Amino acid sequence: MTVHLEIKNLRKDYKRGETVFSAVKDVNLEVNGGDFISVVGHSGSGKSTLLNLIAGLLLPTSGEILLDGESAIISSDDKASRLRNTVIGHIPQGQSLLSNLTVFDNVRLPFYLSEREGDPSAQVHELLTGLGIGSLAGSYPNSLSGGEARRVAIARALINKPAILLADEPTSDLDAENTDEIMLLFKRIAKEGTAVIMVTHDQRTLNAVDRSYTMEDGVLSNHSV
Amino acid sequence: MSNKPLTIWQLAVANIKRKPLRTAGLIIIVALVAFVLFAGGILSVSLKNGLESMKERLGADLLVVPVGYDEGVEGIIVKGEPAYFYFDKSVETELEKVEGVKSVSSQFYLTSLNQDCCSVPVQFIGFDPETDFSIQPWISEVYSKDIKDGELIIGSDITADENNRLKFFGEEYTVAAKLEETGTGLDQAVYANMNTLVHLFGAAKEKGLTFIDTIDPESSVSSVLVRLEDGYDLDEVTHNIRASSDGLQVIKTKSMVTGIADDLDGLVSVIYVFAALFLVVVLIMLVIVFSVTANERKKEFATLRALGASGKKLARLVITEALLICGIGGSAGTIVSAVIVLSFSTYIGDRLGLPYLQPGIAGVFGIALLALAVSLGLGPLGSAYTAGRLNRREVYLTMREGE
Ligand SMILES: Nc1ncnc2c1ncn2[C@@H]1O[C@H](COP(=O)(O)OP(=O)(O)OP(=O)(O)O)[C@@H](O)[C@H]1O
Numbered sequence: 213m214t215v216h217l218e219i220k221n222l223r224k225d226y227k228r229g230e231t232v233f234s235a236v237k238d239v240n241l242e243v244n245g246g247d248f249i250s251v252v253g254h255s256g257s258g259k260s261t262l263l264n265l266i267a268g269l270l271l272p273t274s275g276e277i278l279l280d281g282e283s284a285i286i287s288s289d290d291k292a293s294r295l296r297n298t299v300i301g302h303i304p305q306g307q308s309l310l311s312n313l314t315v316f317d318n319v320r321l322p323f324y325l326s327e328r329e330g331d332p333s334a335q336v337h338e339l340l341t342g343l344g345i346g347s348l349a350g351s352y353p354n355s356l357s358g359g360e361a362r363r364v365a366i367a368r369a370l371i372n373k374p375a376i377l378l379a380d381e382p383t384s385d386l387d388a389e390n391t392d393e394i395m396l397l398f399k400r401i402a403k404e405g406t407a408v409i410m411v412t413h414d415q416r417t418l419n420a421v422d423r424s425y426t427m428e429d430g431v432l433s434n435h436s437v
Numbered sequence: 438m439s440n441k442p443l444t445i446w447q448l449a450v451a452n453i454k455r456k457p458l459r460t461a462g463l464i465i466i467v468a469l470v471a472f473v474l475f476a477g478g479i480l481s482v483s484l485k486n487g488l489e490s491m492k493e494r495l496g497a498d499l500l501v502v503p504v505g506y507d508e509g510v511e512g513i514i515v516k517g518e519p520a521y522f523y524f525d526k527s528v529e530t531e532l533e534k535v536e537g538v539k540s541v542s543s544q545f546y547l548t549s550l551n552q553d554c555c556s557v558p559v560q561f562i563g564f565d566p567e568t569d570f571s572i573q574p575w576i577s578e579v580y581s582k583d584i585k586d587g588e589l590i591i592g593s594d595i596t597a598d599e600n601n602r603l604k605f606f607g608e609e610y611t612v613a614a615k616l617e618e619t620g621t622g623l624d625q626a627v628y629a630n631m632n633t634l635v636h637l638f639g640a641a642k643e644k645g646l647t648f649i650d651t652i653d654p655e656s657s658v659s660s661v662l663v664r665l666e667d668g669y670d671l672d673e674v675t676h677n678i679r680a681s682s683d684g685l686q687v688i689k690t691k692s693m694v695t696g697i698a699d700d701l702d703g704l705v706s707v708i709y710v711f712a713a714l715f716l717v718v719v720l721i722m723l724v725i726v727f728s729v730t731a732n733e734r735k736k737e738f739a740t741l742r743a744l745g746a747s748g749k750k751l752a753r754l755v756i757t758e759a760l761l762i763c764g765i766g767g768s769a770g771t772i773v774s775a776v777i778v779l780s781f782s783t784y785i786g787d788r789l790g791l792p793y794l795q796p797g798i799a800g801v802f803g804i805a806l807l808a809l810a811v812s813l814g815l816g817p818l819g820s821a822y823t824a825g826r827l828n829r830r831e832v833y834l835t836m837r838e839g840e
């Protein structure tokens with residue numbers, strides 16, 4: 213059974229000085245397992261805010277986020293965190309590796325954030341090798357190139373086999389060749405049943421996705437660029 | 438690469454290891470706290486013990502000495518500074534007749550010059566086994582037989598040779614027993630009966646100690662210890678004694694102890710106030726350091742949240758890091774403090790010039806545990822504010838770079 217994500221009239225207000233504005237404004241979106249969609253928009257249009265709302269890191273001002281018909285992601289912190297750890301793989305924007313941990317530990321960390329049996333080591337090595345960075349397992353993040361660090365973050369997001377993959381600018385540090393590889397990887401993941409939601413500036417990625425949305429001043433529209 | 442599960446503990450260890458400078462700095466500060474707490478604890482307990490044991494050891498209500506020698510006798514008892522002074526033995530019989538006096542016992546003082554046995558001059562105290570009530574109760578705890586002529590009882594700071602003998606003024610004496618430590622000057626004294634003292638006195642004279650040329654040891658004593666009849670007032674009896682004869686200085690042992698107790702209370706308060714202030718300053722500093730560091734680590738915490746760590750887990754992480762730092766610092770500080778304070782205890786006691794009796798193993802252990810517990814407690818206290826901020830439902834620490 214694949215996941216069904218439904219977003220209804222989602223709004224997130226922020227205060228900027230005295231004025232209140234909506235970083236995300238009445239967003240409606242439906243994504244199913246197997247979908248690979250992208251959200252394109254200018255800087256500050258609300259893309260990351262949308263992803264963080266879906267991940268339950270932020271609470272919406274109004275609206276609903278339904279995972280398989282339930283609004284669990286906006287419930288208690290413990291519940292939401294657990295859901296985030298088990299259902300969602302998150303590739304945060306920018307450099308997001310934990311600098312005090314090796315590549316290996318960074319990738320296996322999400323496995324240990326909920327009660328789980330077993331040892332993810334073999335999976336970690338498989339993921340790293342698949343992404344072409346198998347030899348970096350023992351390195352610390354500050355010795356990696358931007359592209360290498362990005363691929364570690366991708367591996368980390370996939371370690372718990374998420375039903376939803378949230379990717380915030382996943383190709384920003386990559387060259388054309390690597391970008392194509394990542395797009396192929398995401399496509400394959402989607403085919404295996406994961407819902408992939410990618411935020412990007414990168415025009416090169418657009419022909420890889422099933423659907424593309426545009427975000428402008430917090431408003432999401434589904435006409436392609 | 439270890440395959441050990443990546444627990445919060447492991448994560449905390451990695452975090453403090455990878456910031457060696459910050460970690461070392463914090464560890465040193467916490468170690469200082471533990472050092473001060475342990476040293477302060479041992480010091481204040483030892484001083485209190487010393488006072489208690491002095492109170493018990495004196496056993497007399499009044500001490501009568503030749504006029505002007507009140508400081509001399511205090512020096513002997515409190516600081517272990519040898520002294521000698523004499524008045525006529527008839528004082529003892531005079532005092533016995535004074536109203537309110539229940540019993541009297543005289544003592545005879547003599548000092549050695551530096552002897553091979555001891556790093557400090559020794560105070561000889563001769564007592565009359567017939568009348569003594571102040572020394573024999575303590576001797577009986579370590580030696581059940583009567584003290585024969587020529588036998589010595591030594592204070593805990595005095596060491597006899599392997600044959601249990603000590604040489605004074607060219608003659609050897611048998612050590613019958615060694616008293617338990619009191620922490621007072623009396624630990625540096627050697628006790629014997631009057632006959633032995635007279636003998637020592639003669640030997641000293643032969644060795645050319647001219648200061649005693651004019652004294653006849655058979656008819657002189659140095660001090661008379663007085664016990665009061667029940668129902669009599671200290672001041673009243675003191676007055677009676679002063680009225681009975683001239684040239685006597687009457688010392689209330691209670692006020693001698695009280696005087697020391699006042700000094701001691703002052704000193705102990707200073708120790709407590711200093712330790713408390715230090716503790717507060719360090720606590721405030723830790724709160725600030727942990728909070729500033731958490732700000733620098735916003736992105737790290739936000740990432741952990743994105744990966745599925747609950748707010749509670751982040752709180753636990755920072756508290757664990759703080760506990761690790763405080764645990765290491767606290768243990769190190771306590772151990773260093775123990776090594777220094779315990780090995781210099783004799784020196785510290787001498788320098789303070791107050792009765793100083795270190796607690797036994799259990800006491801030392803208890804104070805160490807207390808110092809450790811308080812420094813460990815700095816961890817959760819210092820990081821509680823930061824932990825609280827991290828344990829929020831919404832991750833304000835946004836994922837955006839450069840913020
Ligand atoms: N915690 C906050 N408080 C106030 N305003 C915020 C907060 N977080 C984000 N914003 C504002 O909300 C808007 C949307 O931010 P968001 O990070 O979602 O943009 P974005 O589309 O991801 O931009 P970029 O492409 O630069 O990453 C921006 O104007 C931002 O300044």
Ligand SMILES: [Mg+2]
Nearest residue numbers: 259260261305
């Ligand atoms: Mg963004």
